[in-house]
Amino acid sequence: MNAKLSPRLVLGGFLALLALAPVVLSPFSVTLLNYIGLYALVALGLVLLTGVGGLTSFGQAAFVGLGAYTTAALTTLPSLPGWIAWVGASPWLTLLAGLLLTTVVAVLLGSLTLRLLGHFLPLGTMAWGMSLYFLFGTSESLGGHSGLNGIPPISLFGLSLDTGERIFYLIWAFVLVAVLTTQNLLDSREGRAIRALKGGIVMAEAMGVDTSRSRMVIFLIAALHACASGWLYAHMQRFVNPTPFGLHIGIEYLFMAVVGGAGHVWGALVGAGVITLLKQWLQDILPKLLGQAGNFEVIVFGLMMIVVLQRARGGLWPLLRRLVPVRVDHKHIDASAEALPRRTPPKAGEVILEARNVTRKFGGLVANNNMNLQVKAGEILALIGPNGAGKSTMFNQLSGVDTPTSGEVLFLGQPVAGKDSRQIARMGMSRTFQHVKLLPTMSVLENVAIGTHLRGGKGVLSAAWRLDRTEEARLLKEAARQIERVGLGEFMHAEAGSLALGQQRILEIARALCADPCLLLLDEPAAGLRHKEKQALADLLRKLRAEGLATLIVEHDMDFVMNLVDRVVVMEFGQKIAEGLPDEVQQNPAVLEAYLGGVEWWQIRTTPCWRSATSASPMARSKPSAMPA
Amino acid sequence: MEFQIALMLVQDGITNGAIYALLALALVLVFAVTRVIFIPQGEFVAYGALTLAMLQAGVVPTTVWLLVGLGVAVTVVDGVPALRSGRPGRLLGVAGWNLAYPLGVAALVSVLPLQSLPQLAQVALALAVVVPMGPQMYRLVYQPIASAPILILLIVSVAAHLTMVGLGLLFFGAEGQRTPAFSDASLELGPLTVPGQTLVIVAVSLALIVALFQFFERTLYGKALRATAMNRVGARLMGISPALAGKLTFFLAAFIGALSGVLIAPITTVYYDTGFLIALKGFVAAIIGGLASYPLAAVGALLVGQLESFSSFWASAYKEVIVFTLIIPVLLWRSLTSRHVEEEE
Numbered sequence: 012m013n014a015k016l017s018p019r020l021v022l023g024g025f026l027a028l029l030a031l032a033p034v035v036l037s038p039f040s041v042t043l044l045n046y047i048g049l050y051a052l053v054a055l056g057l058v059l060l061t062g063v064g065g066l067t068s069f070g071q072a073a074f075v076g077l078g079a080y081t082t083a084a085l086t087t088l089p090s091l092p093g094w095i096a097w098v099g100a101s102p103w104l105t106l107l108a109g110l111l112l113t114t115v116v117a118v119l120l121g122s123l124t125l126r127l128l129g130h131f132l133p134l135g136t137m138a139w140g141m142s143l144y145f146l147f148g149t150s151e152s153l154g155g156h157s158g159l160n161g162i163p164p165i166s167l168f169g170l171s172l173d174t175g176e177r178i179f180y181l182i183w184a185f186v187l188v189a190v191l192t193t194q195n196l197l198d199s200r201e202g203r204a205i206r207a208l209k210g211g212i213v214m215a216e217a218m219g220v221d222t223s224r225s226r227m228v229i230f231l232i233a234a235l236h237a238c239a240s241g242w243l244y245a246h247m248q249r250f251v252n253p254t255p256f257g258l259h260i261g262i263e264y265l266f267m268a269v270v271g272g273a274g275h276v277w278g279a280l281v282g283a284g285v286i287t288l289l290k291q292w293l294q295d296i297l298p299k300l301l302g303q304a305g306n307f308e309v310i311v312f313g314l315m316m317i318v319v320l321q322r323a324r325g326g327l328w329p330l331l332r333r334l335v336p337v338r339v340d341h342k343h344i345d346a347s348a349e350a351l352p353r354r355t356p357p358k359a360g361e362v363i364l365e366a367r368n369v370t371r372k373f374g375g376l377v378a379n380n381n382m383n384l385q386v387k388a389g390e391i392l393a394l395i396g397p398n399g400a401g402k403s404t405m406f407n408q409l410s411g412v413d414t415p416t417s418g419e420v421l422f423l424g425q426p427v428a429g430k431d432s433r434q435i436a437r438m439g440m441s442r443t444f445q446h447v448k449l450l451p452t453m454s455v456l457e458n459v460a461i462g463t464h465l466r467g468g469k470g471v472l473s474a475a476w477r478l479d480r481t482e483e484a485r486l487l488k489e490a491a492r493q494i495e496r497v498g499l500g501e502f503m504h505a506e507a508g509s510l511a512l513g514q515q516r517i518l519e520i521a522r523a524l525c526a527d528p529c530l531l532l533l534d535e536p537a538a539g540l541r542h543k544e545k546q547a548l549a550d551l552l553r554k555l556r557a558e559g560l561a562t563l564i565v566e567h568d569m570d571f572v573m574n575l576v577d578r579v580v581v582m583e584f585g586q587k588i589a590e591g592l593p594d595e596v597q598q599n600p601a602v603l604e605a606y607l608g609g610v611e612w613w614q615i616r617t618t619p620c621w622r623s624a625t626s627a628s629p630m631a632r633s634k635p636s637a638m639p640a
Numbered sequence: 641m642e643f644q645i646a647l648m649l650v651q652d653g654i655t656n657g658a659i660y661a662l663l664a665l666a667l668v669l670v671f672a673v674t675r676v677i678f679i680p681q682g683e684f685v686a687y688g689a690l691t692l693a694m695l696q697a698g699v700v701p702t703t704v705w706l707l708v709g710l711g712v713a714v715t716v717v718d719g720v721p722a723l724r725s726g727r728p729g730r731l732l733g734v735a736g737w738n739l740a741y742p743l744g745v746a747a748l749v750s751v752l753p754l755q756s757l758p759q760l761a762q763v764a765l766a767l768a769v770v771v772p773m774g775p776q777m778y779r780l781v782y783q784p785i786a787s788a789p790i791l792i793l794l795i796v797s798v799a800a801h802l803t804m805v806g807l808g809l810l811f812f813g814a815e816g817q818r819t820p821a822f823s824d825a826s827l828e829l830g831p832l833t834v835p836g837q838t839l840v841i842v843a844v845s846l847a848l849i850v851a852l853f854q855f856f857e858r859t860l861y862g863k864a865l866r867a868t869a870m871n872r873v874g875a876r877l878m879g880i881s882p883a884l885a886g887k888l889t890f891f892l893a894a895f896i897g898a899l900s901g902v903l904i905a906p907i908t909t910v911y912y913d914t915g916f917l918i919a920l921k922g923f924v925a926a927i928i929g930g931l932a933s934y935p936l937a938a939v940g941a942l943l944v945g946q947l948e949s950f951s952s953f954w955a956s957a958y959k960e961v962i963v964f965t966l967i968i969p970v971l972l973w974r975s976l977t978s979r980h981v982e983e984e985e
Contacts, residue, residue, distance in 0.1 A: 313803030
């Protein structure tokens with residue numbers, strides 16, 4: 012790995028080239044680079060919003076317009092009311108005013124449109140993108156379609172940035188600060204929450220992440236980047252009109268992010284560069300080629316976009332990255348970091364979770380009928396039953412995902428009903444999922460670290476400026492500790508998606524443990540595990556039990572259940588048909604009847620059923636009742 | 641406001657609303673079957689109208705070359721694997737539809753005395769040129785990424801829309817066109833004179849809606865599309881090819897789009913980029929129906945038509961703003977009423 016370059020060296024080289032650019036390049040090239048910087052700033056916000064967070068906005072150009080028009084109006088309009096006129100004295104004040112206004116508008120639009128489901132959101136952004144654009148054009152006081160001119164240049168330490176070469180450094184300083192802070196943010200507690208937005212909302216909420224807040228945060232950051240770009244644009248051009256803030260430019264920004272590589276911070280720069288240069292070149296060559304004037308570059312952009320999304324959905328950055336051999340450093344785990352504080356564990360034998368007469372009806376179907384059960388600290392309870400017995404419905408009632416039709420579920424003496432996943436997680440219930448929910452492209456360490464979310468408190472700003480490193484080290488150390496504990500240590504830095512299914516289930520347990528829970532809900536943890544792995548898992552669960560943790564398991568693997576748990580609750584047709592010690596339950600005639608019509612099923616299945624010759628269907632692996640009697 | 645003006649506005653609203661209803665139905669259909677939010681629908685409107693205008697001016701419509709070009713592209717994309725897998729017979733079928741048909745249409749429009757054809761024949765020719773671009777587009781743009789997330793399909797739709805607008809400028813130039821009315825007759829309804837074109841639009845829209853309904857209820861292909869819309873995997877297991885369903889849907893959408901263009905060309909000047917605004921209003925209507933309900937979408941379309949018509953009377957400068965801003969409360973209402981947990985599919 013020594014042949015590879017260190018990231019610092021590559022970044023340093025890039026900065027040196029950038030610093031030299033205005034000295035060696037022609038003024039025209041410098042102007043182009045200025046535009047690339049301005050566009051990259053907006054595209055960077057979209058990388059965060061679209062590539063990382065999975066939200067899409069076609070309306071970013073409107074935020075650029077907001078920044079540009081705020082400063083233009085404040086610095087040029089002669090008859091402003093006194094309470095606001097003083098802001099126009101310096102562009103730096105108008106930047107603050109623009110950011111403030113953008114915050115207000117973005118929070119307002121965000122609270123309206125971020126609630127929109129998936130594909131409705133981008134349609135909504137199109138709508139307000141167009142409305143804001145029409146507003147700039149129709150407002151007489153903002154100069155209508157001819158716009159405002161005479162905007163003063165920015166001055167910095169007495170130096171007036173009135174030429175392209177001078178403002179170049181300011182623009183690129185903004186871009187680099189934005190890139191670095193975004194990178195820092197993504198590599199943090201809040202960053203993991205943001206990265207979970209794309210395809211992991213249910214899981215993240217169960218780990219205590221407020222995903223609506225995370226959505227708003229990235230929407231706001233993207234809007235503020237766009238606003239800053241607009242401010243720079245207005246003072247570079249020295250005039251503004253509505254044209255560069257229309258919907259088609261908003262679409263172009265999204266193209267930049269996607270073409271560059273929507274998942275990568277540096278992709279924004281690549282995308283902005285490629286699209287800007289290509290546009291310049293196409294605007295020159297196409298009208299000559301086609302013999303008429305017009306915006307023909309959109310034909311090429313559109314086609315390019317289609318091809319990129321068909322052939323290389325990751326954009327250009329991953330392809331470029333292969334050309335420059337930059338070393339990828341694993342995340343450092345600081346063994347000397349202070350351990351996280353733990354919650355006071357409940358006393359052994361204390362009732363942790365209690366279901367009282369829980370009934371859940373779906374229309375005429377009674378999925379759970381008058382179910383009662385208790386889980387105590389320091390015990391493992393198994394919930395078993397044939398297919399369709401209502402175990403999953405019961406699991407949902409217990410975990411607060413669903414609300415019982417009647418009856419109640421008490422967790423630590425408090426009703427679960429009416430609380431959302433986050434509150435329940437905060438109270439100390441932690442769960443895994445029947446269908447594994449993890450973020451396949453993130454490392455095992457980062458996936459597990461999501462579980463520590465509620466044990467940290469550093470926010471977006473401290474993450475962006477790296478003021479969170481002490482806490483981050485503690486969180487990562489905790490995640491690493493849990494990974495070692497469940498036996499996935501050798502996969503610490505591997506992509507979570509590369510693990511076998513059984514290992515992914517174990518990863519979920521490590522993630523759940525990171526929350527320092529007092530109750531663990533496990534949905535079929537042993538499915539897909541090999542014999543040795545199952546033994547290791549059982550050992551781990553025994554260890555946790557000894558530490559006073561209460562565990563509820565829904566499981567089909569009877570060998571695993573019977574040798575591990577303290578008590579068993581058997582369900583059939585939505586009702587509890589038996590409860591007791593494993594040995595008692597195995598002798599219970601009702602249970603025998605329910606499973607195999609009287610045959611002693613756990614004795615048949617001394618070998619797991621998916622290896623037995625009688626099991627033709629792979630489904631039988633997790634469905635004992637599907638076995639032929 | 642006088643009663644008579646109000647009546648005229650209502651009538652305008654109904655005329656536009658009928659067109660929006662057609663477009664909204666197509667958008668709902670495309671979304672249900674393929675999960676594509678079909679932004680380029682508007683370009684089919686413009687292409688239909690402007691192709692007809694060129695035919696009526698006696699010019700060979702430039703769009704026919706796009707038809708030929710797309711045909712060649714589909715032949716290459718479908719033909720190469722057919723050749724590789726050693727099924728030259730299949731290549732023949734591919735080439736028949738994608739080379740012979742476009743070239744045949746091209747020959748026809750080059751030979752026929754376009755200007756002196758009856759109006760209906762001109763309309764049929766315009767449709768013959770524009771409509772096949774729908775399935776061609778599905779094949780080239782959407783089929784390779786048919787299982788991508790909705791968001792990716794949406795971005796691709798926007799890209800396809802931009803490409804088509806750019807091509808539209810190239811084909812038709814920046815000038816707008818208006819075609820002669822289908823009928824000069826008019827109907828006296830009390831104080832109101834209803835022009836023939838309005839009657840044609842409303843009648844054709846109604847007929848098309850009834851025909852679509854029959855198609856979905858009575859025919860095997862219609863049922864196959866409905867099955868695909870309800871459960872893609874299940875339909876596939878029953879032997880319904882998703883590619884065929886996609887092409888068929890895009891055929892219908894392109895047909896509805898181009899026909900809408902032909903219908904509105906006599907009452908409004910159509911420019912190469914007019915389609916987008918028209919289709920967006922269809923979108924507002926489709927979204928009122930949650931991109932799922934046909935009757936709600938149709939009702940929404942009539943609402944949008946009325947809103948547009950009355951706001952153009954009271955605040956004409958803000959007409960578009962009012963219609964597009966309507967989308968936000970509608971979207972909000974939609975999101976709040978439909979409960980589901982959002983996850984990547």
